[in-house]
Amino acid sequence: MLYREAGDFKTSYVADGQTFPIWFDRMRYYAVLAIAFGVIPFFVNDYYANAVLLPFLIYSIAAIGLNILVGYCGQVSLGTGAFMAVGAYAVYKLMTAFPEVNLFFHVLLAGGITAFVGVMFGLPSLRIKGFYLAVATLAAQFFLVWLFNRVPWFYNYSASGQISAPDRTVFGMLVSGPNAEAWAKYMFCLVFTVGVAFLARNLTRGMQGRQWMAIRDMDIAAEIIGVNPLRAKLMAFAVSSFFIGIAGALFFAVYLGAVEVGEVFGINKSFLVLFMIIIGGLGSIFGSFAGAAFLVLLPVLLKNVLVGGLGWPTDLAAHVEFMIVGLLIIVFLIAEPHGLAQLWRVAKEKLRLWPFPH
Amino acid sequence: MNAQMHPQDGYTTADGRNIGPVLMEMRNITLRFGGVKAITDISFDIREGEIRAIIGPNGAGKSSMLNVISGFYVPQDGEVWYKGQKRPPMKPFQVARLGIARTFQNIALFEGMTVLDNVMTGRLNHMKSGLIAQAIWKGRAEAEEVANREVVEKVIDFLEIQAIRKTPVARLPYGLKKRVELARALAAEPSLLLLDEPMAGMNVEEKEDMSRFILDVNDEFGTTICLIEHDMGVVMDLSDRVVVMDYGKKIGDGTPDEVRSNQAVIDAYLGVAHD
Numbered sequence: 311m312l313y314r315e316a317g318d319f320k321t322s323y324v325a326d327g328q329t330f331p332i333w334f335d336r337m338r339y340y341a342v343l344a345i346a347f348g349v350i351p352f353f354v355n356d357y358y359a360n361a362v363l364l365p366f367l368i369y370s371i372a373a374i375g376l377n378i379l380v381g382y383c384g385q386v387s388l389g390t391g392a393f394m395a396v397g398a399y400a401v402y403k404l405m406t407a408f409p410e411v412n413l414f415f416h417v418l419l420a421g422g423i424t425a426f427v428g429v430m431f432g433l434p435s436l437r438i439k440g441f442y443l444a445v446a447t448l449a450a451q452f453f454l455v456w457l458f459n460r461v462p463w464f465y466n467y468s469a470s471g472q473i474s475a476p477d478r479t480v481f482g483m484l485v486s487g488p489n490a491e492a493w494a495k496y497m498f499c500l501v502f503t504v505g506v507a508f509l510a511r512n513l514t515r516g517m518q519g520r521q522w523m524a525i526r527d528m529d530i531a532a533e534i535i536g537v538n539p540l541r542a543k544l545m546a547f548a549v550s551s552f553f554i555g556i557a558g559a560l561f562f563a564v565y566l567g568a569v570e571v572g573e574v575f576g577i578n579k580s581f582l583v584l585f586m587i588i589i590g591g592l593g594s595i596f597g598s599f600a601g602a603a604f605l606v607l608l609p610v611l612l613k614n615v616l617v618g619g620l621g622w623p624t625d626l627a628a629h630v631e632f633m634i635v636g637l638l639i640i641v642f643l644i645a646e647p648h649g650l651a652q653l654w655r656v657a658k659e660k661l662r663l664w665p666f667p668h
Numbered sequence: 669m670n671a672q673m674h675p676q677d678g679y680t681t682a683d684g685r686n687i688g689p690v691l692m693e694m695r696n697i698t699l700r701f702g703g704v705k706a707i708t709d710i711s712f713d714i715r716e717g718e719i720r721a722i723i724g725p726n727g728a729g730k731s732s733m734l735n736v737i738s739g740f741y742v743p744q745d746g747e748v749w750y751k752g753q754k755r756p757p758m759k760p761f762q763v764a765r766l767g768i769a770r771t772f773q774n775i776a777l778f779e780g781m782t783v784l785d786n787v788m789t790g791r792l793n794h795m796k797s798g799l800i801a802q803a804i805w806k807g808r809a810e811a812e813e814v815a816n817r818e819v820v821e822k823v824i825d826f827l828e829i830q831a832i833r834k835t836p837v838a839r840l841p842y843g844l845k846k847r848v849e850l851a852r853a854l855a856a857e858p859s860l861l862l863l864d865e866p867m868a869g870m871n872v873e874e875k876e877d878m879s880r881f882i883l884d885v886n887d888e889f890g891t892t893i894c895l896i897e898h899d900m901g902v903v904m905d906l907s908d909r910v911v912v913m914d915y916g917k918k919i920g921d922g923t924p925d926e927v928r929s930n931q932a933v934i935d936a937y938l939g940v941a942h943d
Contacts, residue, residue: 323814512805516813517797520789524778531776534738535856536764536792545799593780 329511346500351493359492364565366606367499368557373586373598374510375553380584381592382514383546384526385435389447391579392454393551395571396424397558399464402473405486405563406466413478413485413563417502420559421552427454428551435543451577458571474568486563495564502560506553511595513549522546523593554583589642591651600650608635678715681908688716690749691892692737692860697746699732699916706732707743708916714860719886720894721903723927724913725936730896731773733913734862737894738770739763751859765793769853770862773896775845779838783848786837787823790855791816820855826888827851827881843874847881854885861885863895867902875899879906904928912936 318333320326330336354363372394379385400420405413431450435443458464465473477487484490485498513519521542524532533539562569569575582605590601609631616627646653678687692714699707707729714720722730735741737748739760748755750766758766769790778786795812802809824830827847832840837848846866853861866882867875879902885891897903903910904924912920912927914936920927927933 323817324810327813327817509803512803512809513799516802516805516809517788517792517795518799518802520781520785521792523781523785524789527778527780528776530740530760531772531778532789533760534764534770534772534776535789535852536761537789538759538761549799 327515329515343504346504347497351497354492354496356492359496360565361610362607363496364499366602367496367503368560368565369583369586369602369606370503370599371506371560372554372557372583373590373602374506374595375550375557376583377587377590377592377594377598378510378514378522378553379546379550381587381594381597382519382526383522383543383550385432385543385546386440386444387447387550388444388577388580388584389431389450389454390554390583391575391577392451393424393428393554394558394561394579395454395458395575396427396551397421397555398562398569398575399458399473399571400424400555401559401563402475403464403466405476405478409476409478412480413498414480416478417556417559417563421555424555424558425548425552428547428554429544432544432547432551435547436540448577451580455571455575470570472568472570473562475563475566478563486567488567490564498564499560502556506556507595507599510549510553514595518545526593585639587649589639589649591649591654594649594651596654597649597651600654604650605635608638678717681718685717685908687718687908690714691716691751692894693749694733694737695747695749697733697736697743697748699729699736699741699743705916707736709746710911710913710916710918711746712911712918712921714892714894716859716892717886717890718892718908719882719906720892721907721910722894722896722913723898723900723903723910727915728913729916730913731864732916734770734864734894734896737763738768738862764856767856767859768862769856769858769860771846771849771853771864771866773864773868775842775849777837777845777849777852780836782834782836783829783840783851784820784824784833786848787820787851787855788816790852791820793856794819819857823851823854826884827854843870843877846870846874846878850878850881850885854889854891857889859892861891861893863893863897865896865898867897867899875902882906 318331320331325331328336330339350363372390376387376390379387397420400423401416404411404416404419408416431447434446438446459471465471475486477484477489479485480498483494485494514522521532521537522545524535524537525539525542529539532542558575561574566574586601586605587598588601589604590599591597612631612634613627616622616630617624622630642650678689680686690713693711694713695711697707697710698705710733722733724730732741736743739758739762742757755766778789781789795816797809797812801807824833827850829844829847829851832844832848837845840848850863850866863882867878870878882893882895883906886893895907907924909922910920910924910927911918912930912933919932919936920930922930
């Protein structure tokens with residue numbers, strides 16, 4: 311068997327600490343990257359980009375961001391939608407104010423602005439925990455959406471109150487606006503997704519991640535070891551919001567192109583991303599991807615099967631789709647409360663020994 | 669054990685170890701919770717290199733004393749002196765930076781993390797690379813991680829927990845968890861190690877193991893240890909000097925032999941007829 315630890319000896323701590331310690335895993339990861347960068351851009355069309363790939367990539371970023379806060383640091387947040395909105399409005403203001411600047415930097419800067427806002431709303435976490443903190447972040451959700459709706463400066467006084475993305479380029483390549491090509495949008499989002507996953511993985515495997523997990527598992531013991539709870543929690547809010555802000559900026563500028571804040575970044579979005587990390591697995595980068603894939607791909611798959619395959623009317627299919635997705639979520643959570651990432655981990659542990667059980 | 673006291677420069681124990689000058693001194697500590705006095709006017713010192721025990725019946729205020737030392741409680745009265753300086757009121761994480769590590773009576777490990785990660789967390793105050801360096805990983809953060817991993821591996825070897833290195837702590841039995849918690853505290857390379865009932869709930873064999881580890885830590889690293897323990901046999905064997913507390917007051921202080929023959933201590937433990 312290829313999938314073996316046996317014989318795969320590590321002779322340095324660097325080799326022992328790598329993200330994919332098993333050779334086969336590592337090769338598969340490189341293969342996925344090679345396909346994502348080298349193959350898909352040549353075949354992607356508008357439908358696949360808009361229905362599957364872009365939402366998957368962008369929600370993965372948001373899920374990784376939220377997972378750092380909820381899964382690694384244990385601070386429950388229901389403000390994801392609002393923080394995505396901060397990213398979206400920040401990038402909109404930047405795009406319209408500095409049209410000649412590379413969109414890449416605008417997106418990063420939008421993430422930075424969101425990080426700042428996130429830290430502001432993270433301050434209560436020093437005093438309140440658990441459900442109470444969730445309610446406090448809910449305040450952020452409603453306040454920020456209200457702010458973006460009511461203050462015309464944010465949507466540049468447009469008549470509709472919407473924001474819409476103008477044509478902007480990255481190194482001469484058009485990535486936003488109605489004329490952007492599917493492959494360009496895809497590549498732009500992919501670079502961000504891979505980058506965010508890379509940074510998140512490094513942060514969570516190092517001392518910063520250990521501090522977050524220590525706060526999550528037992529804050530008293532964390533403090534006695536030397537973790538400054540204020541700093542660790544605010545750092546989690548900052549990093550988490552930075553990623554969520556990037557996701558929001560991409561969601562608006564690259565994916566949707568036009569946004570009405572209450573509809574797109576409402577409380578539903580917060581719950582959707584939260585469900586992604588719960589189903590995918592709290593405290594796992596892979597789980598963030600798995601959860602995003604599950605909630606993005608499953609509805610598309612069901613729609614294709616029900617409408618395209620079985621010939622059901624669209625409205626009926628839409629309703630049945632809700633029921634099936636809901637049912638599957640419940641089944642998954644009963645079967646494996648720790649999410650898809652845990653299922654994957656268990657499968658790997660079994661595979662290590664397969665076909666000899668002992 | 670007949671200790672020969674030299675108040676300024678320490679003393680030599682009966683088994684020939686040299687005990688250094690005062691590392692930490694508690695001066696007239698009083699701690700109140702509302703109307704309840706948990707600790708009343710207690711003074712004692714801990715010297716460099718010694719094993720100092722705090723004993724007393726349940727509710728005597730031993731754990732409260734440890735919590736004062738580690739910064740969870742701020743006493744209403746009294747001063748804490750550490751390394752010759754008066755310590756201002758501090759948060760626990762600031763106390764940790766002074767080189768004081770501790771374990772808890774009921775294990776306080778990070779259940780969701782592996783043994784290795786738990787012990788690595790103990791290296792927190794020795795790792796300096798910032799958020800950006802860690803996010804990029806290659807280079808500074810990785811080098812620092814490897815350097816500290818080497819220290820951690822020494823601690824893991826020392827406490828003989830190599831086999832469970834990658835096991836999530838939640839899966840370990842009680843005795844091993846206690847050992848991992850000691851490993852995490854040791855990884856910090858503390859100058860003062862506080863152990864709150866390191867042998868609670870252990871069987872005889874596990875107690876023997878833990879006693880050996882405590883003695884070895886003191887012997888090999890020269891770590892000063894302050895421990896709370898209920899098992900009198902263990903306390904009398906391990907410690908150089910003992911503080912005895914009862915109802916928040918200090919009723920005895922001295923070598924195990926002195927404490928054993930102290931009438932107030934005998935009364936507190938065996939009870940005394942009240943008129």
